[in-house]
Amino acid sequence: MRIGDAKQSYEADEAIWTSSTQKIWFAVLLLTLAVFPFMADAYLLYLGCLVGIAVISTTGLNILTGFTGLISLGQAGFMGVGGYTVAWLSMNTSLPFPITLLLAGLLAAAVGILVGLPSLRVKGLYLAIATLAASVFLHFIFAEWESVTGGMAGLSLEPAHLFGLTFQSDFGMYFIIVPLAVLMVFAAKNVFRTRIGRAFIAIRDRDISAEILGINLLRYKLMSFALSSFYAGVAGGLFAYFYRVVTPESFPLSMSIFYLAAVIVGGMGNLLGGILGAAFMTLIPEVLKLLTAALTPFYPNAPIFMSPMLEIIFGALIVGFLIFEPHGLAEIWHRIRRFFSIWPFRN
Amino acid sequence: MDWLFFGEISLAGLAMGGLYALIGLGFVIIYKATRVINFAIGEIMMFAAYLFLAFAGAMEMSPWVALPLAVLGGSVLGGVIEKVMIRPMLGESSISVVMVTIGIASILVGLVEMIWGADPQLLPGFLPRKPVFIGEMYLAPKIAYGFLIGAALLIVYLLYFRFSRGGVALRATASDQAAAYSMGINVRRVFNLAWVFGSLAASLAGVLVAATGGLSPQFGAIGLSVLVVVIVGGLDSIVGALIAGVFIGWLETVAGAYLGGEYRMPATFAVLAVILVLRPYGLFGTHDIERV
Numbered sequence: 243m244r245i246g247d248a249k250q251s252y253e254a255d256e257a258i259w260t261s262s263t264q265k266i267w268f269a270v271l272l273l274t275l276a277v278f279p280f281m282a283d284a285y286l287l288y289l290g291c292l293v294g295i296a297v298i299s300t301t302g303l304n305i306l307t308g309f310t311g312l313i314s315l316g317q318a319g320f321m322g323v324g325g326y327t328v329a330w331l332s333m334n335t336s337l338p339f340p341i342t343l344l345l346a347g348l349l350a351a352a353v354g355i356l357v358g359l360p361s362l363r364v365k366g367l368y369l370a371i372a373t374l375a376a377s378v379f380l381h382f383i384f385a386e387w388e389s390v391t392g393g394m395a396g397l398s399l400e401p402a403h404l405f406g407l408t409f410q411s412d413f414g415m416y417f418i419i420v421p422l423a424v425l426m427v428f429a430a431k432n433v434f435r436t437r438i439g440r441a442f443i444a445i446r447d448r449d450i451s452a453e454i455l456g457i458n459l460l461r462y463k464l465m466s467f468a469l470s471s472f473y474a475g476v477a478g479g480l481f482a483y484f485y486r487v488v489t490p491e492s493f494p495l496s497m498s499i500f501y502l503a504a505v506i507v508g509g510m511g512n513l514l515g516g517i518l519g520a521a522f523m524t525l526i527p528e529v530l531k532l533l534t535a536a537l538t539p540f541y542p543n544a545p546i547f548m549s550p551m552l553e554i555i556f557g558a559l560i561v562g563f564l565i566f567e568p569h570g571l572a573e574i575w576h577r578i579r580r581f582f583s584i585w586p587f588r589n
Numbered sequence: 590m591d592w593l594f595f596g597e598i599s600l601a602g603l604a605m606g607g608l609y610a611l612i613g614l615g616f617v618i619i620y621k622a623t624r625v626i627n628f629a630i631g632e633i634m635m636f637a638a639y640l641f642l643a644f645a646g647a648m649e650m651s652p653w654v655a656l657p658l659a660v661l662g663g664s665v666l667g668g669v670i671e672k673v674m675i676r677p678m679l680g681e682s683s684i685s686v687v688m689v690t691i692g693i694a695s696i697l698v699g700l701v702e703m704i705w706g707a708d709p710q711l712l713p714g715f716l717p718r719k720p721v722f723i724g725e726m727y728l729a730p731k732i733a734y735g736f737l738i739g740a741a742l743l744i745v746y747l748l749y750f751r752f753s754r755g756g757v758a759l760r761a762t763a764s765d766q767a768a769a770y771s772m773g774i775n776v777r778r779v780f781n782l783a784w785v786f787g788s789l790a791a792s793l794a795g796v797l798v799a800a801t802g803g804l805s806p807q808f809g810a811i812g813l814s815v816l817v818v819v820i821v822g823g824l825d826s827i828v829g830a831l832i833a834g835v836f837i838g839w840l841e842t843v844a845g846a847y848l849g850g851e852y853r854m855p856a857t858f859a860v861l862a863v864i865l866v867l868r869p870y871g872l873f874g875t876h877d878i879e880r881v
Contacts, residue, residue: 313684364869366683367626371820372865374813375858382855499691506688550702557695564685564692565677 256435275424279416287412289528294419295480296520300504301430301513302473307502308511309434310466311446313370316357318497319377320471322384323350324478325488329397330390339402339409339418343479350475351468353380358467362460365449377498384490396489399482409483419480426473431513433469442466446511503556507563509570518571526559527552596726598846599839604728604736606838608794611739612811613818613830614746615791621763621825622783624683625675628690631812632697633670633788634795637663638712638804639705641796645713652715660792667788671781694809702806709805716800735797742793743831746786750827755782763825814841814854817861823874833872 249255259265279287303317324346331342357376361369384391391397401410402418409415433439441462444452453459482488500523508519530552537544563570612630619627627633640662644655670693678686716734720727750756762769762779770776799808818837822829837857844856870876 307684311684313687360865360869364865367687367824368820368865368869370684370687371816371861374816375861375865378854378858379862382851385851502688503692506685510684547703549707550699553695553699553702555699557692557697557699560692561674561689561696564681564689565674568681568685 258431258435272424275420279413284412287416289525291412291415291419291484293521293524294416294423295477295484296501296504296524297423297517298419298426298480299474299477299501300508300516300520301427302470302477303501304505304508304511304513304516305430305433305442305473306466306470308505308509308516309439309446310442310463311449312358312361312463312466313366313502314373314467314470315370315495315498315502316373316377316380317470317474317501318493318495319373319380320350320354320474321478321481321497322380322488322490322493323353323471324475325482325492326384326391326397326478327475328479328482329399329488332399333397338404339483340404343422343476346479347472347475350478351472354467354471354474355464357471358464361463361467374495374498377495381490381493381495384493391490394490396487396492398487401486402483412484415480415484419484422476422480426476427513427517430473434513438462438465443511503560507559507570509572512570512572514575515570515572518575522571523556523559526555530555593725595843597728598843600723600726600728601732602839602842603835604732604838605842606835607736607739607743608798608834609815609818609838610831610834611743611794612791612815613822613834614743614827615787615789615794616815616819617787617822617825617827617830618759618783618790619787620819621827622759623671623675623780625686625690626683626816626824627784627787628687628812628816629670629694629697629809630787630791630815631809632694632701633663633667634791634798634811635701635804635806635808636666636697636795637788637792638795638799638808639701639710641799642705642710642712642804645715646710652713656715656793656796659796660789663792663795664785664789667784667791668781670788671784675784676777676780694812698806698809705806707806709803711803712796712800714800729801731801735801739794739797742790746790747827759783759786814857817857820861820871821864823871825875826871826873829871829873 254260259268278290282290299317299321302320303314306312306314324343327346327349328339328342331337331345337345353376357373360372364372385394387393401408402415403409407414409418434443441452441457442465444455444457445459445462445466449459478493481492485492501520504519504523505516506519507522508517509515530548534544534548534551567573612634615630615633616627619625619630637659641652641655641659644650644658645652648655650658674689674693675686678689714731716731718730721730721733722728750760758769758774758779759782761772761774762776766776769779795808798811814837815834818834819830821837822831822833837860840860841853841857845853848856864871868874
C-alpha cells in the first residue's frame with residue numbers, strides 16, 4: 243500500500259522503509275554513489291567530496307537545531323576543532339585515519355558539551371549568542387595558540403592512510419567521505435527511532451512539557467550538543483584531510499551561517515532535508531560559476547559581479563525559503579513523490 | 590603605568606561606546622516592539638554610510654545635506670525590510686525570523702558590493718578637525734564630535750519615547766500587545782515605526798563610525814560587537830543598551846590598546862560569557878516566566 247500514512251503499529255511508525263519500492267530506490271542510489279567516481283571527471287569528483295562533507299556537517303547541525311530546537315552559530319568552530327585535531331595528530335603521530343577522525347569527533351563532542359552547558363539557563367536567541375561567543379573563542383585559540391595550531395599560517399597535514407594505502411587524490415578521498423556520510427546519516431536516522439532521539443524531539447516541541455514528562459533536560463540537551471558536534475568534528479576532520487591544510491580562516495563564522503542556511507533551505511528537522519540542503523547550497527556557487535563563464539563572452543564584466551551575486555542569491559534563498567516554503571526542499575520533494583504515488587489522481 | 594595614555598584610550602573608548610549605545614538602541618527598539626533580533630543592523634548601518642558616500646562624495650552635496658539624506662535612506666530601508674520580509678514572518682519561530690534577518694544582511698552586502706565595489710573607501714571628512722583636549726588628554730576630533738552628535742540623537746529619542754504619542758504607543762505595544770490592540774493602537778504601524786526608528790539610530794551611528802574608521806562591505810561586522818552590547822545590557826532594556834554600550838566600547842578599545850587588536854573580540858565575548866552565566870537575561874533585561 244503506497245497511499246496515505248495509516249500506521250497500525252508502533253513498529254510500522256518507526257520503520258525506516260515503508261515500502262519495498264523505497265528499498266529498491268535506495269539500492270539504486272547506493273549503486274550510483276559507488277559507480278559515480280569511475281564515471282565522473284576530476285571536477286565532479288571534487289564536488290562530490292565537498293557535498294559529502296557538507297552532508298555530514300549539516301546532518302549534525304540538523305540534530306541540534308532541527309530536532310532539538312537549539313540554535314547554534316558554532317558549527318564552524320566545532321568543525322575547526324575536528325580539523326585541527328586531525329591535523330595535529332597527523333603531524334605528531336602516525337595514527338591511521340579512522341582513529342584520528344574518531345578522536346576529532348570525540349574532542350569536538352567534548353567541546354560541544356562545554357558549549358552546551360549554558361543551554362539549561364538560556365535558550366533561543368540567547369543560546370545562539372552563547373554559541374557564537376564559543377566560536378569566537380575557538381577562532382581566537384586557533385589563531386593564537388601557535389605551538390599547537392601553527393597560528394595564522396595553520397597546519398598542513400599528511401594524506402590519510404590506512405593499511406599501507408594512502409588516500410591522496412579526490413578519487414581516494416571520495417571513498418572515505420561518501421561511505422562515511424551515508425553511514426552517519428543512517429546512524430542519525432536510527433537515533434530518532436530510539437528513546438534519546440524521541441527525547442530530543444520532545445524538547446524541541448515544548449521543553450517544559452518534556453521536563454514534566456520526566457526528560458532530564460540538561461542531560462538530553464548536552465547529549466544533543468555532543469552528538470551534533472561529533473558530526474561537526476568528523477566533517478572538520480574530513481575537511482582537513484581533503485584540503486590537507488587548516489588555517490583559522492578555514493572555519494569562518496560565515497561557515498556556521500552557511501550550515502544553518504543549509505538546514506533551513508533543506509528543511510529543519512528532516513534528515514532528507516539536510517542532505518538536499520547541503521547539496522543544494524554547495525552546488526549553487528558552482529552553478530553560478532558556470533553561468534558567469536558562459537556569460538563572460540557577452541558581458542566581460544560578469545566575473546566581477548559573481549561574488550556579490552553569490553551573496554545576494556545566498557540571502558535571497560534563505561529569505562525566500564523561510565517566507566514561501568518554510569519546510570524547505572524536503573517538502574518539495576515530498577510533493578513530487580506524492581504526485582507520482584497517487585497519479586493519475588490530482589493532489 | 591602611564592595614566593595619561595590610559596585616560597586618552599579610555600576617553601576614545603567611551604566615545605566609541607557612545608556610538609555602540611546608539612546602535613544598541615536600534616537593536617533594542619526593534620526587539621522591544623516586535624520581538625525580532627535584527628542581525629542585519631550592521632548592514633543597515635553600512636548601507637546608510639554608503640549612501641552618505643554617494644551623496645557627499647560622488648554627487649558632491651554638502652555633508653550636512655548628505656547626512657540627513659543618508660540617515661533618511663537607512664530608515665526607509667528599515668521600514669521597507671519590515672514591510673516586505675519581516676511582516677510575512679509574523680508568528681513564526683524566532684529562529685526563522687533571525688535567519689531571515691541574516692539573509693537580508695547577506696543581500697545587502699551583495700548589493701553594496703555590486704554598486705560600490707568591494708574595496709575599502711574613505712568618507713569625505715565633515716567633522717571639525719581641531720584637536721579636542723579634555724584637561725591634558727587628547728581626543729581625536731572625529732570621535733569626539735561623532736559622540737556629541739550621537740548623544741544628541743539619544744536624548745531626542747529618550748524624550749520622544751517618554752512624551753510623544755508615537756513613543757507611548759511604542760511602549761504600550763512593547764509591554765502588552767493585546768492590550769495595545771484593544772486600546773486602539775495600530776500595532777502594525779508601531780511595528781513599522783520601530784523598524785524605522787531603529788534603523789534611523791543605526792544609520793546615524795553608521796555614518797559617524799564610518800567617518801572615523803573608513804568603510805568597506807565588511808563594515809557590518811560591527812553588528813556583532815553591538816550584539817554583545819545588547820545581550821549584556823538586556824535585550825529589551827534601553828538603559829541597559831546605553832550602559833552596556835559605553836562599557837563594551839571602553840573595554841574593547843582598552844583591550845585593543847593594551848593587549849593587541851586580536852584581543853578585542855575575545856575580551857568582549859568573555860564579558861558576554863560571564864553575563865550569560867550570572868544573569869542570563871542581561872543586566873537590565875526582563876526575565877520571562879514560562880508556563881506550560
